Structures are given as structure tokens and as C-alpha cells.
Amino acid sequence: MRAAGRKVLGRVELYLVAVLVILAVFLTALNRRFLTLENLFDLLANYTFLGIMALGELVVLVSGGIDVSFTAIATVAQYVMGWIISTYQIGSVLVAFLIPLPVGIALGLVNAGLVHLTQVHPVIITIATLNIFYGLLVFVTGGAWIYNLPASFQAFAVTKIIRVVDRAGTPSGLSVLSLFWAGAIALTWFILTHLVVGRKVYAMGGNPEAARRAGVRVPRLLAFVYGYMGFLAAVAGFVQAQLAQIVQPNAIVGRELDVLAAAILGGASISGGTGTVSGTVLGVLLVAVVTNGLILTRVPSYWHNVAIGVIIATAAGLMASQRRRTTRARGAS
Amino acid sequence: MIPLRALRRAAPSEVAILAAMLGLVIALLAVLTGGRLVAPGSLAAMAFQMPLLALLTLAQVPPMITAGIDLSIVSIANLSGIVAALLLVRWHVPYAAWVAVPAALATSALAGAVNGLLIAALDISPIIATLATMILFQGVAFVLTRGTVLSGFPPQFLALSTGTIAGVPLPFVIFAACLAWVGVLLRRTAFGVTLYMLGSNPIATLFSGVDTRRALFRTYVLSGVLSGIAALVMASRFNAAQADYGSSFLLLTVLICVLGGVDPAGGTGSVLEVLAAIVILQIVATGFNFLGLSAYLANALWGTILVLAIVLRRLLRA
Numbered sequence: 001m002r003a004a005g006r007k008v009l010g011r012v013e014l015y016l017v018a019v020l021v022i023l024a025v026f027l028t029a030l031n032r033r034f035l036t037l038e039n040l041f042d043l044l045a046n047y048t049f050l051g052i053m054a055l056g057e058l059v060v061l062v063s064g065g066i067d068v069s070f071t072a073i074a075t076v077a078q079y080v081m082g083w084i085i086s087t088y089q090i091g092s093v094l095v096a097f098l099i100p101l102p103v104g105i106a107l108g109l110v111n112a113g114l115v116h117l118t119q120v121h122p123v124i125i126t127i128a129t130l131n132i133f134y135g136l137l138v139f140v141t142g143g144a145w146i147y148n149l150p151a152s153f154q155a156f157a158v159t160k161i162i163r164v165v166d167r168a169g170t171p172s173g174l175s176v177l178s179l180f181w182a183g184a185i186a187l188t189w190f191i192l193t194h195l196v197v198g199r200k201v202y203a204m205g206g207n208p209e210a211a212r213r214a215g216v217r218v219p220r221l222l223a224f225v226y227g228y229m230g231f232l233a234a235v236a237g238f239v240q241a242q243l244a245q246i247v248q249p250n251a252i253v254g255r256e257l258d259v260l261a262a263a264i265l266g267g268a269s270i271s272g273g274t275g276t277v278s279g280t281v282l283g284v285l286l287v288a289v290v291t292n293g294l295i296l297t298r299v300p301s302y303w304h305n306v307a308i309g310v311i312i313a314t315a316a317g318l319m320a321s322q323r324r325r326t327t328r329a330r331g332a333s
Numbered sequence: 334m335i336p337l338r339a340l341r342r343a344a345p346s347e348v349a350i351l352a353a354m355l356g357l358v359i360a361l362l363a364v365l366t367g368g369r370l371v372a373p374g375s376l377a378a379m380a381f382q383m384p385l386l387a388l389l390t391l392a393q394v395p396p397m398i399t400a401g402i403d404l405s406i407v408s409i410a411n412l413s414g415i416v417a418a419l420l421l422v423r424w425h426v427p428y429a430a431w432v433a434v435p436a437a438l439a440t441s442a443l444a445g446a447v448n449g450l451l452i453a454a455l456d457i458s459p460i461i462a463t464l465a466t467m468i469l470f471q472g473v474a475f476v477l478t479r480g481t482v483l484s485g486f487p488p489q490f491l492a493l494s495t496g497t498i499a500g501v502p503l504p505f506v507i508f509a510a511c512l513a514w515v516g517v518l519l520r521r522t523a524f525g526v527t528l529y530m531l532g533s534n535p536i537a538t539l540f541s542g543v544d545t546r547r548a549l550f551r552t553y554v555l556s557g558v559l560s561g562i563a564a565l566v567m568a569s570r571f572n573a574a575q576a577d578y579g580s581s582f583l584l585l586t587v588l589i590c591v592l593g594g595v596d597p598a599g600g601t602g603s604v605l606e607v608l609a610a611i612v613i614l615q616i617v618a619t620g621f622n623f624l625g626l627s628a629y630l631a632n633a634l635w636g637t638i639l640v641l642a643i644v645l646r647r648l649l650r651a
Contacts, residue, residue: 066460118643123402123460124597125643127584128636135633143629257468270458302475309469313451316465320456 012267012319016282023289031296037164038172039292045175045243047288049074049236049252050259051281052181055188056232057263058280060122062192063225064205064272068260069111069126070233071253072133077103077230078237079137082146082247085153093156100234107133108230112222134253146247157242180239184232189277197224205272261312262287269319286311358613362620369623383615384504385566386585390611391508391515391604392559393586395552398519399531400599401452401459403553406560407583408470409444411576413437413564415474418483418574421490430489437568438561444470445557449550474576484573493569504566511562516604518555528552532599581632588639589614591646 027034053070060067077100085096107129114125160173192198200221203211212218241247266283268275290311294304369375389406396403417437421429444466451462496503519525527548530538539545568574587597593610595602617638621631 114640114644118640118647120597120643120647124587124591125640127587128639131584131632131636132640133633135629135631135636138629139627139633257464260464261468264461270461300479302478302480303472305468305472305475307472309465309467309472312465313457313462313469316457316461317451317455324456 011322013276013279013282016266016279016286020282020286020289023286023293027289027293027296030293034293034296036166038166038170039296041172041174041178043288043292044178044181047284048175048177048181049240049243050255050262050287051284052184052232052236052239053259054262054266054280054284055184055277056229056236057259058266058268058275058277059188059192059201060225060229061263061268061270062205062272062275063201063221064208065115065122065222065225066260066270067111067126067226067229068123068256069107069130069133070229070259071256072130072137073104073107073230074233074237074240074252075249076107076133076137076237077101077234078241078247078252079141079146079249081238082149082241085150086146086148089150091150091152093152096150096153097235097238100237101231104230104232104234104237105227106230108226108228108233109223111230112219112226115226116219116222130253130256134249138249141249143249145249149241149245149247153242154245157245177239177242180235184235185277185281188232191228192277197221201225202273205274207273258287258308261308264312264319265315267319269323358620359616362616362623366620366623375619375623379615379619380505381502382619383611384502384508385563385570386582386589386615387508387608387611388511388559388563388566389579389582390586390589390607391511392556392563393590394515394595394602394604394607395519395528395555396459397587397590397595397597398528398599398602399549399552400535400597401549401552402463402587402597403448403556403560404460404463404583405444405448405467405470406556406563406586407579408467408474409441409557409560410564410567411574411578412444412470412474412477413441413561414568414574414578415477415483415576416440417490417565417568418486419477421486422483430487433490434493434565437564438558441557441561441564442554443557445554445560446550448557449553452553453546453549471576478574478576480576482573482575484571486569486572491569491572493565495569504570507562507566511559512604512608515555515559519602519604524548524551529600532596532601534600581628584632584635584639585614588635588642591639592642594646 024035033039053074056070057067080103081096081099084090084099090096111122111126111129114129115122118125156176159176161176161179162174163171164173165171192201200211200216201224203214204216204218204221208218237252240252244251262283263275263280264270264283265286266275266279266281268280287308290307291304294307295301389410392406393403414437417433420426420433420436426432448459448463448466451457451466452459455462492503493507494502494504498506519528527538527543527545530541530543531545531548531552535545564574567578571578589610590602590607591597592613593602593607595607618631621634626634
């Protein structure tokens, strides 16, 4: 079963790589700027925070749940950080990075508690908590932006780990922020494939009752799943603040569907039990390349939602038909 | 049939609980607002505002009874409103006011059919399918309007929201008619019974010889058409149509359904209880307005009320 599962997932990733390659060739033909290191570095930096949140959503989806409140969690965590480091002018970027983490985890645990307590589909719970977290934040703060971030916080954002200068002399480089995405990828991959808790997440998503009877403590596992989502949302909040250099309550909320779309494109199923880190990363890259491509080919921005909507519907339809075929094949044998 | 009978038995007590909540909430808010809430003027304002939210909520009821959800109702409403608006102010078709209404309804039925196909024929889970179409329909609406607001409708169309029949505002009449329609559909037709069965146990329903795909398809078309009717009331009342109106209504419709006894896990729900929940919500919303609460705080409170309602329901059942 595990081998079969792996093969199917491998196919999703293969499709994604193929689509990405075709798109890249097509876009390069239309606009030479697409396949420049500068554009690719920018793409990686700009999609880092969505990529990190998509990894958290992957874990939730694999567990059989769903979270749409993570943008609010990222915003609250980011705001707490912004407020503390600007009020006390905290110079250490490490401290700035650590501040949002407990906030994110705590809000994730609130979701876990409510999901466990109510036994209602998590989409309803997290729609509610999205409004609660975000509504309270904007009400309490009045939606004020935070500008005066410490100088060290700004210096860190422009750090490059690879530097290149093109023929025209324009310097560009791989932002240090991309390392946070790489770290989140490695951590999530390690948890899902090498730790017992990761295997338990797959087990619960595949068949919750079987997992419960096999001795999985569901409340604890829910706490881990939603807590991890909160943790990654907080990391993403930090990264987004680094990118923007202001803390703005309405910057992240509203992006939850992009993230969900990326995770689903990458092969994570809403009914749980399936999904891989590599698929999710490719899903984010696909959303990034499509959006970037639409911009580079000067398609008016009001077409973007149509493109994203069609892509999600197509991907979900393809996966559903594949699932039907596997079930039928299994029934026949 | 069993869920239906069980429901009828359970109905009075649930309605009683809701009625008690209603009384309590009105009393509390009436005191907090110093009596302004129950003044005739504010009651008339509520009667004017309620049908829009109520129609959108009605669109959410059938999918939720089947254990599904329709996240695209607000997008469908905006898209249908925009089609009507384009006919009225851009495309200069003859008899625009008369063409616009059926065109908007046809758009909403088509949008509902897209949802129905994705869910019933392609087996995509309703959350994902309607999430995709919510983005898609909003995208199409943006493409049609290029992000602008369409406004300035002819008086015949505005009469949809300002007109009265025997002294009753027309939106209210439309809502009452839809409420009766959905109520009869759910309780007096084979289709309605099928919805409750689908929500309680889809596999048993399929094995008892029901064409479940057809029933699911019709559920989402129905939800679409009800959103389209809401669109007409909305466009007429705002005298404008835009791609991103009323996004906060989505949370409210789910909240009202849950308050009104529609179990998100499917199989239960009645329009009368939902009506009671709509009235409570409208009064609370008006109360919030009188108290001058910020829209964000109101959203946070709605979310809190939704969670509390679910927790309470669970405790009462246990």
C-alpha cells in the first residue's frame, strides 16, 4: 500500500515538473526576462512566506483537517513582533525571529482545542477563528501600520547569500530569506517522513478511527498539527515583515486561498492521508510561475483570479478522477 | 425517512430554544441601546436590510443539509448582479430591465451547475470545488467589470428593492416566497427527503436506489439560483454591482445556518429554525450598529458566537 501510495504521488510531482518546464519554456519565449537569475531570485524571495505557510497547510491537510485562519495567525504574530521590536528598538534579529513563534503556536493550539472540542469540520472552526484573531487585532490596534523597525532588522533583509552581477551590471542575489523556506522544507520533510509523529499524522488522515484504535492520541496529535501550522505561520509572518519592512495588518490576510491552492495543486488531498513536501513546494512554484508569467506577458491583473480558479478546479478534478481509478482498480483485483 | 421524522420531533424544542434566545437578545440590546433598537424606525430598517442576508443564507441551507457547503454564494451573487448591471447600463439592449432579471438568474443557475458538475460528476469535495469557483467566479466578475463599479440602474429595476405589494416591501415578499419555496422543497418533495438522506448517509442513500449525483447536482443549482435572487435584491438596493461586494456575508450565512440548527455534518435543518436565526442575527447586527461597534470587532464577535453556538449545541446533545 505504501509503495502504491508513493507511486501515485510521484506521478503528481512528475506532472508538476512537466507543467513547470513547459511554462518556463513558453514564458521565456514570450519574455526574455523570465529566465533571468534576477527574476528567479525575486520569485523565490517573494514566495518564501507563502511557501512556508503552504508547508504548514500540508501537514494540516495530511491529517485530514484544513486551516484557513493561518493568515490571521501570521498577522497577529507579526504584529506582536513589530510592536515589541519597534517600541523597545530591539537590535537582535534572532530575538525578533523568536518573538512571534510562541504567539503563533498558542493561536494554533486554540484551533486544535476548538476542533477537538466541537468535532465540527475544521473549515468552519477556522473561518470563525480567522475572523476572531484578525477582527480583534484590527480592533485593538486600530489597524495602524508599524514603520519604525530597528536598523538591524532592515539590514538583515537585504543580506544576500549568493551574489551575481549580470552583463548590464545590475547586481542581484539569492535573499537570505529564502533560507527560511529551505529550513521549513527540511524540517517538515523530516517530521513527515522520519518521525513517528509524522507517520501518525498520515495515519489519522487516512483513517481516523483506525488510527484511534491503533493507539493514536487524537487530541495530542491535533495539538501538534495545528500548533505546527501556527508555528510556520509565525515564521512566515517574520519573513513577510522582513520583505515589506513595515508591519501592515492587511498584508497577509486574503492570501489563504493562494496557499491552499498551492498545497492542493501539490497533491495534498482535502480528505486527508496524502500529500508530500516536494509536491507542495512544486505547487507553490507553479502558482508563483503562473502569476509571474501573467505579469511578464502583461495579462491584465483582473485575469489572475480566473487563472488560479481554473487551475485549482482542474487539479482537483484530475486528482479526483485518479482517485476513482485507483479505487476501481483496487476493487477489481 | 427516519431523519425527517426525528427532525419533526426535535423541532419544537429547538425552536423554543431559539425563541428564548431571541427574547433575551432583544431585551439585552433594547436596554443597551436605550430603547432605540425597538423604535418603529429601526424595525422598518431591519425589515429592509434582512432579505439580502436571508436569501444568501437560504442558498447555504440545501448544501449544508447534504453535509456539503457552498463557499461561492457571494461570488455567484456578485457575478449575476454584474451580468444584470451590464445589460442595464453598458450593453443598451432593448427592454433591459426585463432582460436583466432572467439573465441574472440564468447566470446564477449556470454558475450553480458548474459547482454541481465539479461536485457530483467529478467527485471533488464541495469545499475545494466551491473554493475554486469562488475564486473563479470572482475572477470572471473582475474581467467583466475590469474592477469598476457599475451603477445608475433604471427605475423599473430599482423597484425591486423600493417597491411594495400591499404595503409590504418587495424584497420581503421575494424572501418570503423563496422561504416558502425552499421549505416546501425540503419537506414535501422526494428531492428534499433525498437531501436529508444524503447528509445522514450518502452510501446508504445510493444503495437504496437514489440517483445521488443528480440530487447533488440539483442542490448546487438550487443554491446558485437562490444566490442569483439575492443578487437582484442586492444590486437593486445598492443601485450598483461590483466584483467584491459583501464578502463578509459568507461567514454570516454559515453562522446563521449553524445557529438555526443546520448541522455542518449534514442531515438536519429546517427553514423555520433558520428564519428564527436570521431574525436574531439581524437584530444583533442592528444592535451592534447602534452601539457603534467597529466592523472588525463585529466580525470577531460573529466568529465567537459561531464557535459558542457549536460548542453549546454539542454540550446540549451529549
